[in-house]
Amino acid sequence: MRVLWIFAHPERHSLNGALLDEGLRTLDALGHEHRVSDLYAMGWKAVVDAADFGGADASGDDSARERLVVGAAQEQAYEQGELSADIRAEQEKLDWADVVVFQFPMWWFGPPAILKGWFDRVLVQGFAFGLKDASGTTLRYGDGGLAGKRALVVTSVGARESSFGPRGIHGPVDEVLFPLLHGTFWYTGMAPLAPFTVFGADRMTAEGARTAAASLADRLRGLADEEPLRYRHEQGGDFDADLVLRPHVAPGREGVAAQRVDARERVRAVTA
Known part of the structure; x- marks a missing residue:
């Protein structure tokens, strides 16, 4: 198995750094190949600008170029091999x-800006999304340029675990991270796995850090066979032409919960 580990934490000598070290050791022991993109160490540029597509940067003379339409510029640069070298490498x-x-500390209920910038710059139109099949249907939500891959979030939060519980003030982690799990991973075709979350990170003792690292290692040992979260495919028949769930699908459920295929639906699908 080949694992790309995107690390987005500003301090390598941190709890997250120790988790990364343990994760890579575990992958080595299991015989899996891995590559690491340490975004802060790389000095990753987080903002999209014309320089990504072969144009002038914000400080250069770009008066001769046409208005920048990001999606179209991404796709054209991707197809013509003109994306900047750092984007092409990723x-x-x-x-x-x-x-x-994707490993990051959860800040303001999401990833740090540097990782958001990685998504903005790397997952360009024509590569990760905006693709169509032979019939002209746009491929997204379960399909797309990254279909066939799986994605795992490894994150740390300062809050206690109970506050992210079903009735906790913050809400369940997989719902807090729904824009990432569903709107980024699933949209581009990557099957999201349940997030691995370390709670109480800012009060973590040395013993607690060792326990967290051991739990991550255990999780990675089962990674090859782990089932992803079951979100609905756009082309699976559950949605109408307006991309709204049909009345018979997930009755009584709304919002994030309605986008998940629950256990009863899975049983019906198997026995049908």
Whole structure:
């Protein structure tokens, strides 16, 4: 198995750094190949601008170029091999990988800006999304440029675990991260795995850190066979022409919960 590990934490000598070290040791012991993109160490540029597509940067003379339409510029630069070298290098890693691990501290209920910038710049139109099949149907939500890969979030939060429980003030982690799990991973075709979350990170003792690292190692040992979260495929028949769930699908459920295929539906699908 080939694993790309995207690490987005500003301090390598941290709890997250120790988790990364343990994760890579575990992958080595299991015989899996891995590559690491340490975004802060790389000095990753987080903002999209014309320089990504062969144009002038914000400080250069770009008066001669036409208005920047980001999606169209992404697709044209991708197809013509004109994306900046750092973007092309990350896309090559994605093409290589079977599983992508995204590790970050959860700040303001999401990833740090540097990782958001990685998504903005690397998952370009024409590569990760905006693709169509032979009939002209747009491929997304279960299909797309990254279909066949799986994605795992490894994240840390300062809050206690109970506050992220079913009735906790913050909400369940997989719902808090729904925009990432569903709107980024699933949209581009990557099957999201349940997030691995370390709670109480800012009060973590040395013993607690060792326990967290051991739990991550256990999780990685089962990674090859782990089932992803079951979100609904756009082309699976559950949605109408307006991309709204049909009345008979997930009755009584709304929002995030309605986008998940629950156990009863899975049983019906198997026995039908």
